[in-house]
Amino acid sequence: MSEAESTVGERMKARSSNRVTIRDVARHAGVSKSTVSRVLNDKGYASSDTVERVQRAIEELNYVPQATARGLASQRNGALGLLVNDLSTLTIPPLLSGIDSMIQEEDYNLLIAAAGHQASRSVPLGAHNTDGLLVYADSVTDEQLRRFYEAEFPVVLMHRHPPEGVDIPSVNIENRQSTRELISHLIEEHGYRRIAFLRGPDHQEDSREREESYVETLRAHDISVDPTLIELGGFSEVISRQAVEDWLSEGIEPDAIFAGDDGGAMGAIKAIRQAGLRVPEDIAVVGFDDDRYAEYGNPSLTTVHVPLEQVGREAVKRLMRLVREGAAESTVLPTSVVIRRSCGCQYPEMPG
Amino acid sequence: MSEAESTVGERMKARSSNRVTIRDVARHAGVSKSTVSRVLNDKGYASSDTVERVQRAIEELNYVPQATARGLASQRNGALGLLVNDLSTLTIPPLLSGIDSMIQEEDYNLLIAAAGHQASRSVPLGAHNTDGLLVYADSVTDEQLRRFYEAEFPVVLMHRHPPEGVDIPSVNIENRQSTRELISHLIEEHGYRRIAFLRGPDHQEDSREREESYVETLRAHDISVDPTLIELGGFSEVISRQAVEDWLSEGIEPDAIFAGDDGGAMGAIKAIRQAGLRVPEDIAVVGFDDDRYAEYGNPSLTTVHVPLEQVGREAVKRLMRLVREGAAESTVLPTSVVIRRSCGCQYPEMPG
């Protein structure tokens, strides 16, 4: 019996389910499943006549190949995964936007999961449901990363370097240079000397690099580093605000505060104003990220612009290369200081 | 031959692939695949002894069931889809966060796709790769919605009502009442009478409802509606800014501007300040959404708080019910006016 024909039993079966399968298309076009598959995937030979018949059948039946079946047969999932710590962050939208646009171009799907604060738990995304993973910062542990690496599962890191001995490509941003420029600006242009720092979470590389560069820059200007002026801001508005409130209530009043991220800067500003002080007249505040609201802050925020959308796109590009060619290179994207009002400068676009 | 045993050929095959399958687990535990499957899915009976052996085998072999195979066999995808217009919006993070947390609780995966501005194109998510869809606002057309409905494919709408004759559950927010309160506040507390409106995209229901309520509230206060004071803001900072610039350059100077969303409010503020005018002294501005930066705006933004995280969670809950029980109810979540500085009030927390 030819596959292109059908028995009564088959017909009834086909009728009983309203799901259109490749067999229905084959039957409708008068060809075999294999031929339909070839047309679908543009693989192997097919006479233009056949191609057209099959495509018409697909249209007429409104056929869409089922992902699970296709995946099982071809041993690929057709999806890329994204792991982040926290989806509610403001840095997420541009990142997502970049990732999604690139992934759609590549005809893959995007599977997302937030690791929450238990980066130790088992990862919900992996070889069982994706063909590769984008890992943001410390959303998975070194150990888990190592396992992916040993299993030769394609992973690209964002805002993080691979641990020792693990050769995973990464897309990072330049933290040190812009931090140096930013802190130098505070010292040289504004004459601040008591500059505080609000650290990010302990395991965030971005935060560590920013802190190191902050320390180096102070030293380069012969300013001794005062440990009481370094507190945990946790890349969080709430924690940062509390830290600054604590300083102020203890009578510690820096000239300026370098918050590890813009959210922290907002928390700092809130604390300062609540204490009846002014930003930047009494205490200047600068951040990092250039979140969407940085420009609209009160006052507008001097910060460092991070090309997050580009980070997303570059990461996907690299992951695709890794999936297809087995290798990809790392990169570090440039950042740039954005001077606005909160450091004490006159931000041009904002009169009043 | 029992399934629990193995031939040399099978062993070699198992060795040749480094992927651990259910057969490996079965062999390792000395049981059949079915038993492993039962333990895996907690279905049917199994002696506690067997359960333990199987679980140990799973641990030891580091086995994770393959999503495609499981999906094909069980006729489900194990994933829920989310369709939005634009991933780069600020309303996205809380929404995503709510959706993701709920979805992880339900042990599903989250597949995301931005429709871009071609809501007309074919939808990348559907029955072929998900078990149900969350549709945000106008990210798909009425026609596409109708097709899903006719195919009895589970869909839950967010920030949108189903078209006529299509009974799809939705999670919406209260737009009219809070708009009425907001506009009444501008009129009654501040005495504004020339109040402009920046409309959202044409097909956004939120925007239409806000506009209707805006018009009604003006009329209720015996204020005639001036069509020149209604312009397209497109729920976009850039478009809104341009619209306000146009007004000002034409000498049109409202007492207050009601932007359809917070992004638009920011654009309006920018335009006003650039024209050398002050907010709220010369022109007041209010928004809608209560985005993360609304409180930090310059001045802080009077707006309407929208419980986006809850919208996400409620939508997932309803979609799960729809998937499992075939039905779910719609709901409308309450919103609340948040008075800050941009309307002309004294916002308590911000001295200086």
Add this chain to the structure above:
DNA sequence: TTGAAAGCGCTAACAT
């Protein structure tokens, strides 16, 4: 250029 057949890794009757 096309069709037949095998099989991807799992679940789900149905036996027993």
Add this chain to the structure above:
DNA sequence: ATGTTAGCGCTTTCAA
């Protein structure tokens, strides 16, 4: 309580 058997809907050799 557990094993056997049949697929799920595709892709992919292999023949023809």
